[in-house]
Amino acid sequence: MSILSAAVDVLRCFSSTRHDVTVTDLVSLLGMPKSNASRLLRAMRDEGLLETVGASKRYRPSLLLNQVGQIYRFAASLIDRADAIVGRISDEVGHTGYISVRRGADIIGVTAHPGRHALRVVTAIGDRISAFASSTGRALLARLSDDEVRQLYPDGLVPPSGTAPQNLDELLARLARVRREGYAESHDEAVRGVRAISVAVGDPATGDEVALCISFPAAMASPQERLAIIRSLSEGAAEIAALTRDPLFIPIRPSIAETAP
Amino acid sequence: MSILSAAVDVLRCFSSTRHDVTVTDLVSLLGMPKSNASRLLRAMRDEGLLETVGASKRYRPSLLLNQVGQIYRFAASLIDRADAIVGRISDEVGHTGYISVRRGADIIGVTAHPGRHALRVVTAIGDRISAFASSTGRALLARLSDDEVRQLYPDGLVPPSGTAPQNLDELLARLARVRREGYAESHDEAVRGVRAISVAVGDPATGDEVALCISFPAAMASPQERLAIIRSLSEGAAEIAALTRDPLFIPIRPSIAETAP
DNA sequence: ACCTAAGTTCCATTTTATGGAACAAATTGG
DNA sequence: CCAATTTGTTCCATAAAATGGAACTTAGGT
Numbered sequence: 001m002s003i004l005s006a007a008v009d010v011l012r013c014f015s016s017t018r019h020d021v022t023v024t025d026l027v028s029l030l031g032m033p034k035s036n037a038s039r040l041l042r043a044m045r046d047e048g049l050l051e052t053v054g055a056s057k058r059y060r061p062s063l064l065l066n067q068v069g070q071i072y073r074f075a076a077s078l079i080d081r082a083d084a085i086v087g088r089i090s091d092e093v094g095h096t097g098y099i100s101v102r103r104g105a106d107i108i109g110v111t112a113h114p115g116r117h118a119l120r121v122v123t124a125i126g127d128r129i130s131a132f133a134s135s136t137g138r139a140l141l142a143r144l145s146d147d148e149v150r151q152l153y154p155d156g157l158v159p160p161s162g163t164a165p166q167n168l169d170e171l172l173a174r175l176a177r178v179r180r181e182g183y184a185e186s187h188d189e190a191v192r193g194v195r196a197i198s199v200a201v202g203d204p205a206t207g208d209e210v211a212l213c214i215s216f217p218a219a220m221a222s223p224q225e226r227l228a229i230i231r232s233l234s235e236g237a238a239e240i241a242a243l244t245r246d247p248l249f250i251p252i253r254p255s256i257a258e259t260a261p
Numbered sequence: 262m263s264i265l266s267a268a269v270d271v272l273r274c275f276s277s278t279r280h281d282v283t284v285t286d287l288v289s290l291l292g293m294p295k296s297n298a299s300r301l302l303r304a305m306r307d308e309g310l311l312e313t314v315g316a317s318k319r320y321r322p323s324l325l326l327n328q329v330g331q332i333y334r335f336a337a338s339l340i341d342r343a344d345a346i347v348g349r350i351s352d353e354v355g356h357t358g359y360i361s362v363r364r365g366a367d368i369i370g371v372t373a374h375p376g377r378h379a380l381r382v383v384t385a386i387g388d389r390i391s392a393f394a395s396s397t398g399r400a401l402l403a404r405l406s407d408d409e410v411r412q413l414y415p416d417g418l419v420p421p422s423g424t425a426p427q428n429l430d431e432l433l434a435r436l437a438r439v440r441r442e443g444y445a446e447s448h449d450e451a452v453r454g455v456r457a458i459s460v461a462v463g464d465p466a467t468g469d470e471v472a473l474c475i476s477f478p479a480a481m482a483s484p485q486e487r488l489a490i491i492r493s494l495s496e497g498a499a500e501i502a503a504l505t506r507d508p509l510f511i512p513i514r515p516s517i518a519e520t521a522p
Numbered sequence: 523a524c525c526t527a528a529g530t531t532c533c534a535t536t537t538t539a540t541g542g543a544a545c546a547a548a549t550t551g552g
Numbered sequence: 553c554c555a556a557t558t559t560g561t562t563c564c565a566t567a568a569a570a571t572g573g574a575a576c577t578t579a580g581g582t
Contacts (some may be wrong), residue, residue, distance in 0.1 A: 001539095002569065002570085007265055007268075008308040008325075011325065022560090034560070036539080043263065044265065047265050053468075061333045062333070063333065064273070065326060066330040066331075066334065066371070068322045068326050069322060069328070069329060071275045072323065074277070075314070075322065076314075243324075243327065263539085264569080284529055285528065293572095295530090296530075296571080296573080299529055299531090300531090300571095301570095318528080
C-alpha cells in the first residue's frame with residue numbers, strides 16, 4: 001500500500017465534526033501503528049498538505065488544500081455538473097432527463113439524455129417554452145421573489161393548457177409550493193400524459209442557474225418511482241448547491257427524503 | 262523523495278488559470294519522466310485525490326479535496342468569522358470584500374465577496390501577491406516588529422508600482438502609521454484607480470492571522486463612505502479581537518470612530 | 523491511412539515505508 | 553511536586569514501493 005493511500009485516508013478523517021486530528025486519532029480511526037501515524041502527519045505537514053494548529057500537536061488541512069479544493073468549483077461548470085447528475089439519474093430510471101436555463105420568461109433546454117424506454121418523452125434542445133407552464137420553468141421562477149415574477153409578466157399569463165397556471169395568482173401559489181417542497185412538478189402541461197419533475201440550483205459566483213428535470217409518461221411511473229426521482233434529483237442538486245454555496249437552494253422536506261426507496 | 266512530495270507538486274500545479282493537468286503538463290511543469298507522471302496521476306485518481314474530466318485524459322482536483330479544503334475554513338474559525346463580517350460589510354456598501362492570510366512575504370486571498378456595483382473590483386482567490394505592496398499585506402505586516410519585517414526582506418523591496426513603498430524604510434514608516442491608525446490603505450497600487458482598506462486581526466490560541474479588506478474604485482467612494490468603511494471594518498475586527506483576546510489588535514483612533522455616520 | 527504526439531506498461535535497481543520496541547515528552551491525578 | 557499514565561518520537565532490519573529508460577499502445581491531425 002502506497003503512502004499516498006495512507007495520506008488520503010488521513011484526509012478522509014476530516015469531517016464537519018472533526019476539524020483536526022492527532023497521532024492517537026489516526027491510530028484509533030485507521031488502526032495504523034502510531035509510529036506510522038506520527039511520521040505520516042509530519043510528512044504531510046512538511047509537504048504542505050496539513051498544518052499544525054498553533055504550537056499544539058493537532059493537525060488540520062492546509063491552505064493549499066483549501067485552494068486546490070476551490071479549483072474544483074471552477075473546473076466543472078454548473079451546466080457540466082448538472083448534466084452529469086441528470087445523466088446518471090436518467091440512466092438509472094430509464095426516463096428522459098434534461099437540464100434547462102431561463103432567459104426572461106422563457107426556458108431553454110441545454111442538454112438532454114433520451115432515456116431508454118420504448119415510450120419515451122422527447123424534448124428538443126434549444127427550443128424555447130414558457131417558463132410558467134413547465135416544471136423546469138417553475139423550479140427556476142421559484143428562485144425569484146413574487147415581485148420579480150410579477151415584473152416578468154406585466155400583461156398576465158396566456159395559459160397554453162388547462163393544467164398550467166391560469167393566472168398570476170395561481171402561478172404564485174404554485175411557486176410558493178415549490179419553495180416549500182423543494183421541487184416543481186408538471187402533469188399534462190406541454191404534452192398530454194407526460195409528467196415532469198424539476199429541481200433548480202445556481203452558482204452565486206457566476207449567477208448561472210439551471211433546472212434539472214426528469215420527464216416520463218405518467219402511466220409508466222409508480223408513486224414509489226416518482227418519489228425516488230424526486231429524491232435523486234434533489235440529492236444531486238444539493239451536491240451542486242453545497243459546492244457553489246447556493247443560498248437559494250431548497251432541500252426537499254425530510255418526510256420525502258426519508259421515505260424508503 | 263517520497264511520492265507524497267510528488268503528489269503535492271501536482272496539486273501545486275493547479276491554479277486559477279490551470280483547472281486541469283495532463284501527463285505532458287506534468288512533464289513540462291515538474292520535469293518528471295512521463296512514466297512517473299502517468300502512474301502518479303492514475304494513482305492519485307485511484308486514491309480519490311483527482312478525477313478525470315469526462316472521458317478525456319485530463320485530471321482535475323476531486324470532490325474530496327474540495328470537501329477537505331472546506332474544513333480549513335472551519336478549522337481556522339478565525340477565517341470563518343472574518344469572512345462573515347467582511348461579507349456583511351460588502352453587502353452593506355456594495356463593494357468587493359475579501360479576506361487574506363500571509364505566508365512569509367506573500368499574501369493569499371482566501372475568500373471573496375464580489376460586491377454589486379457595475380464597476381467592481383475583482384480579485385482572484387488563491388493568487389499570491391507581495392505583502393508589502395498591498396493594504397492587506399501591510400495590515401498584517403504591521404503586527405510584526407520592525408526587526409521581523411526586516412528579516413522578511415533580506416534583499417530589500419522590489420516595488421511593483423510608484424505608489425507602493427519604494428524601500429524598507431518607507432515600508433516601516435507606513436507600517437508605523439498603520440499601527441497608529443489601526444487600518445492600512447492602498448491607492449493605485451496593484452490596480453490603477455482602486456483603493457483598498459484593510460484591518461488585521463489574529464487568534465493567539467492558534468497563531469492564525471487574517472486581514473479583512475474592502476476594495477473599491479477610488480472614484481466611487483466619497484470621503485464619508487471611506488470613513489464608514491474604515492469604521493465598519495474596524496468594528497468587525499474588534500469584535501473578533503475581543504473573542505480571541507488578540508493582544509496585537511489596534512483599534513482605530515476615537516476621532517475616526519466618532520465621526521458621524 | 524498515414525504520421526506524430528501523447529500516454530501506458532515493463533523491468534531491474536534504488537529508494538522509501540513498515541511496525542515493533544525502546545525512548546522521550548506531555549498530561550493527569552494524588 | 554512527584555509518580556503514573558497517556559501521547560508522541562526515534563531507531564532498525566525487513567518488506568514494499570518508486571524510479572526512469574525504452575518498448576509499446578493509443579489518440580489526433582492532415
